Amino acid sequence: MVVNKKIRLIASALCLTAIAAVSTMLPSDCNAKATKKAVTKQAECSPRGEILSLSCASCHGTDGKSAGIIPSINGRSVEYLETALKDFKAGARPSTVMARHTKGYTDEELRLIAEYFGTLSNNK
Amino acid sequence: MSNTLSRRDFNKLLLSGVAGSALGLFGRSNNAFASSKRVVVIGGGFGGAAAAKYLRKLDPSIKVTLVEPKAVFYTCPFSNWVLGGLKTMQDIAHNYEVLQNKYQVTVVADVATALDVNKNQVTLKSGKVLGYDRLIVAPGIDFKYDAIEGYSESVANSVMPHAWQAGAQTTLLHKQLLDMKDGGKVFIAAPANPFRCPPGPYERVSMIAHYLKEKKPLSKIVIFDAKDSFSKQGLFKKGWERFYPGMIEWRAASMGGKITKVDAATMMVTTEFGAEKGDVINIIPAQKAGKIAVDAGLTDGTGWCPINPVSFESTLHPGVHVIGDATIAGAMPKSGFAASSQGKVAAAAIVRLFQGKVPAPPSLVNTCYSLLAPNYAISVAGVYKLAVGGIVEIKGSGGLTPIDASDDHLHQEAMFAEGWYQNISLDTWG
Incomplete structure (x- = not known):
């Protein structure tokens, strides 16, 4: 048990080192170029922006298109989204859970999320 | 699976780090720039189904097969609302038609009974054998x-x-x-x-x-x-x-x-x-990881599956990713939302690994x-x-x-x- 834990720690520490070493060389495109057969067209985006944004779909719908009472974020401008996210974080815009979520991101990360959904909507 | 690693496994872990290759940490570095990109997903719950969909959405050149025995999946979330009389069973029923028809995921109605991690093969109850380049195991829980x-x-x-x-x-x-x-x-x-x-x-x-x-x-x-x-x-x-x-x-x-x-x-x-x-x-x-994870040696002494949190790749079997309730995912609870979040992180990581690139650091959410x-x-x-x-x-x-x-x-x-x-x-x- 103890040995196992130690190994796990070593493994995660190594991972972090590896990430730190390569994160500066990440190319700007996230995915394989969407082929003509693409199921859903995907805008070019930063891999960091993508990984930050995919979880948003669990409440706001795939690509930010909501079917119910939760607001759609697809089709909104980058500026609108960035302002809204930062206002939630600052408490300037009332919310139930959005303040709790946005406090988990830096302003730069919120900008990347706004860019991800803003760009998606421009490339539908 | 015993709760300690063998010396061979320990050396493998150490070598993968010391070699200085970041990709080495994610196993199967021979699959970098792979021409064959087949992913098999075992389990069609919140984690497995989301991983299958997002693999196809993020890179349509990946061939995805989802193994799930149930034609209709009833969710645990909102099942309490059924007990309260506020929802019906029909309200919590989902099927795999959209995954199959819109996202071109091959859905196989069968049970995975065995993994051969050396041959990259999954054996199904019907006797059918599926080959994979990367495998996602999303088996949920089993009961003690x-x-x-x-x-x-x-x-x-x-x-x-x-x-x-x-x-x-x-x-x-x-x-x-x-x-x-x-x-x-x-x-x-x-x-x-x-x-x-x-x-x-x-x-x-x-x-x-x-x-x-x-x-x-x-x-x-x-x-x-x-x-x-x-x-x-x-x-x-x-x-x-x-x-x-x-x-x-x-x-x-x-x-x-x-x-x-x-x-x-x-x-x-x-x-x-x-x-x-x-x-x-x-x-x-009390609970433990789903049966196939235990049978395939993906669990440790806790009964759950240890993973590399960047890609959700098993630390016990390279090339096999484990997501959802079956994993040990640090501070994350075992929930449908968490499983979905992990499924997307694993999918995005696999897309990049197939390209010979290092996955982006994970961002995970639960509500x-x-x-x-x-x-x-x-x-x-x-x-x-x-x-x-x-x-x-x-x-x-x-x-x-x-x-x-x-x-x-x-x-x-x-x-x-x-x-x-x-x-x-x-x-x-x-």
Whole structure:
């Protein structure tokens, strides 16, 4: 048990080192170029922006298109989204859970999320 | 699987780091720039189905096969609402038609019975063998039936349901509640941590109390808890006092809450304080990773699957990713939302690994809504990142609905709970 834990720690520490070493060389495109057969067209985006944004779909719908009472974020401008996210974080815009979520991101990360959904909507 | 690594495994781990190749850490570096990009996903729940969909969405050149025996998948989220009479089984039923037709995921209605991690093969119950370049295992949970004397799978299927995998079990428990006389006693046994959906047992108590208050107001609910505190405890207790005063009794483990034995014939449960008779008995047993994960040696001594948190690749078998309730994912709870978040992280990581690139550092999220009464819901949220030592909650983020939240706020959360269910269902199966 103890040995196992130690190994796990070593493994995660190594991972972090590896990430730190390569994160500066990440190319700007996230995915394989969407082929003509693409199921859903995907805008070019930063891999960091993508990984930050995919979880948003669990409440706001795939690509930010909501079917119910939760607001759609697809089709909104980058500026609108960035302002809204930062206002939630600052408490300037009332919310139930959005303040709790946005406090988990830096302003730069919120900008990347706004860019991800803003760009998606421009490339539908 | 033993809870220690062999020297060979240890060396493999060390070498992969010392070699200086970042990709080496993610196993199967021979698959970098792979021309063959086949992914098999075992399990079509929140994690597996989301991973399958997002693999296809993020890189349509990946061939994805989803192995799931059930044609209709009933979700655990909102199954408590069915018990409360607020939803029907049809409302929580999902199928794989959109994944198959719109996203071109090959859906195989079969059970994975064995993995050959050296040959990259999955064997199915039908005898069919599927080859893969990367495998995602999303098997959910299995139960430790033998942790309570007298309890078993057959007792669960006939007399004392767990209803912790939705479907026939939900229907059985629902029928028992409908058949119970007014003034009856409902016993609910909640397990020790870790288990699927930490606030789930207490939402269930709330929804059953809602039904009883309306139809059988003389009835009582006793929660036998194997722990001394539980998720969103203050918020639940506040809601229970308001809506169901005198109806619900919670017994902590140290106050006779831990059930050691049940007797299906006499409907008795035994704790260190003695034996008691119930009219409806819902036993939520202790849990472990789903069977295929255990059989394939993906679990450690804890009964759960250790993973590399960047890609959710197993630390025990390279090339095999494990997501959802079966994993050890640091501070993340075992929930449908967490499984979905992990499925997307694993999918994005696999896309990049096939390209010979290093995955982006993970960003993970969870939100769990619990309905206490119609128009009254509470939530817990979390945003997670990778730190030394694993997945941690980001300081200052997340947390609970405020204890002094207004009725308007709680009403809004109830509406958002429905909005969440609608959207995550579509994001997963639709």
